[in-house]
Amino acid sequence: MKTTQVVMPHAGGPEVLEFQQRDLPEPGPGQVRLKVEATGVAFAEVQMLRGRYYAQPKFPFVPGYDLVGEVEAAGPGVAVGGRVAAMTRTGAWAERLVVPAAHLVPVPDDLDAGEVVALITNGVTAYQMIHRVAKVAAGQTVLVHGAAGGVGTLLVRLALRAGARVIGTASPGKHDQVRELGAIPLDYRDPLLVERVRQHAPGGVAAVFDHAGGPGLKRSWAMLGRGGILIVYGSAATVDDKGWRLAPYASALGRLLWWSLLPNGRRGRLYGISHRGHFDEDLATVIDLLRKGEIQPRVAARLPLAKAPEALRMLDDRAVVGKIVLEP
Ligand SMILES: NC(=O)c1ccc[n+]([C@@H]2O[C@H](COP(=O)([O-])OP(=O)(O)OC[C@H]3O[C@@H](n4cnc5c(N)ncnc54)[C@H](OP(=O)(O)O)[C@@H]3O)[C@@H](O)[C@H]2O)c1
Incomplete structure (x- = not known):
């Protein structure tokens, strides 16, 4: 299975981002393969591109802090399926990716993927x-x-x-x-x-x-x-x-x-967000608040994956109110 993904090859401006096609491995034990519907653009990526994020990954890497996607395939012994939300910290700016099955939270089909992404991290x-x-x-x-x-x-x-x-x-x-x-x-x-x-x-x-x-x-x-x-x-x-x-x-x-x-x-x-503690419970709670109309995230822009550099520039230029979402 092939995927297209965005790569941060080294520190620089948004113009250094690269697009890459690669073969995805089959999900192993405890893993699933997700088809991404929407993934968020965050200030963390502005910092990562400057090499200034507190938990900076080594270049080159695929950014992408969170996503909503569909489980396409599950590894041995994994029972998770359907539409889910995940906080990946990196890797989500892609059409597809393989992630651990832990901490995936179900997303009702009638919710907008972009609005849910705005509520994950x-x-x-x-x-x-x-x-x-x-x-x-x-x-x-x-x-x-x-x-x-x-x-x-x-x-x-x-x-x-x-x-x-x-x-x-x-x-x-x-x-x-x-x-x-x-x-x-x-x-x-x-x-x-x-x-x-x-x-x-x-x-x-x-x-x-x-x-x-x-x-x-x-x-x-x-x-x-x-x-x-x-x-x-x-x-x-x-x-x-x-x-x-x-x-x-x-x-x-x-x-x-x-x-x-x-x-x-x-x-x-x-404060630092973590999968430990109440993450799954609290993500399920905010998704439920969205479903009940009790919280309305503000999606500032929806762009295709190919516009990731533009999305990052908009955020860095402080040109948005709310969340920018990439829809591969
Ligand atoms: N600790 C955690 O677990 C955690 C989790 C998520 C996010 N964060 C942090 O939360 C912050 C917001 O993230 P976000 O994704 O919501 O970012 P965002 O959408 O870009 O919002 C950040 C806001 O900060 C302002 N800003 C930008 N650069 C600034 C600067 N140099 N000095 C002061 N204000 C500045 C901008 O407001 P104006 O345009 O009005 O200036 C912008 O609206 C980031 O610092 C991020 O690292 C932390």
């Missing part, structure tokens, strides 16, 4: 941070940085669904969309950002969701009220830094630990 990330880490409650005010992004739009929707009031930071050109989502938009580049947050939440906010990291962490901490939590889940602001790629994460972790020790009633956490 991004939806579980947002759901776990809102409900398992911050435990956002009705009546609280929370702040979501990058509120127009793939994860950010879902954080806003889930926090509102939990009954919270949401302040969302974004570039000014995206404020109308942030307002439409139901959040109060602010510009994260505004030097008076902390003061503006305090105008909306004089006692400080209950939670800050920070995907940018870097020097801005200090501001995020300053926005918290007593009992508040700062959750750091990315380092977008350091994507063009040089040097050891884990340095921003080590520095963020060190600061969060130190700040949390101070007797100020605030805490900090680093």
Whole structure:
């Protein structure tokens, strides 16, 4: 069985991406072969192309963090079939691929593959941070940085669904969309950002969701009220830094630990999605919320696999609100 796949051959701009045809092996024990319906484009791939992702794979590799696809063939002893969602971290920008059968979650036939893809990594990330880490409650005010992004739009929707009031930071050109989502938009580049947050939440906010990291962490901490939590889940602001790629994460972790020790009633956490723990359950939950119409992911663009370089450029240029999806 042949497949076409996108390859990141080395660091560079989106123009370095290559397309490759190859023969797929038959699925072995514990594996399935999937025919991809839709696969997501994420900021992680922007970082990977620069060689700056925290869990950077070795070049060359096939990117693609998540997908919705059909099980075409199963290896010996595997009972999984039908339409499934998977978080692969790499490899999904392809027509077909062979993956482990573990952690595949069923997808009802009547759901749009692109909308489900927008909920795999991004939806579980947002759901776990809102409900398992911050435990956002009705009546609280929370702040979501990058509120127009793939994860950010879902954080806003889930926090509102939990009954919270949401302040969302974004570039000014995206404020109308942030307002439409139901959040109060602010510009994260505004030097008076902390003061503006305090105008909306004089006692400080209950939670800050920070995907940018870097020097801005200090501001995020300053926005918290007593009992508040700062959750750091990315380092977008350091994507063009040089040097050891884990340095921003080590520095963020060190600061969060130190700040949390101070007797100020605030805490900090680093969040990283993983197949461990509640992944399968939480993915099934967000897919069910979509089925019930209780959460609406925003698919910003649907492009064929051949347009992967364009998709990556759009994301890197911050030209989208929501999630870009490739449909092979
Ligand atoms: N920890 C985890 O498990 C996990 C899981 C998924 C994603 N993530 C992280 O979550 C973040 C968002 O991912 P995504 O796929 O949703 O990305 P996305 O759709 O590109 O959204 C990111 C948003 O961040 C803003 N942004 C871009 N570059 C920035 C920079 N240099 N400094 C500050 N803001 C910047 C952009 O907003 P404006 O256009 O408004 O500037 C953009 O809307 C990334 O940092 C990613 O690594 C982490």
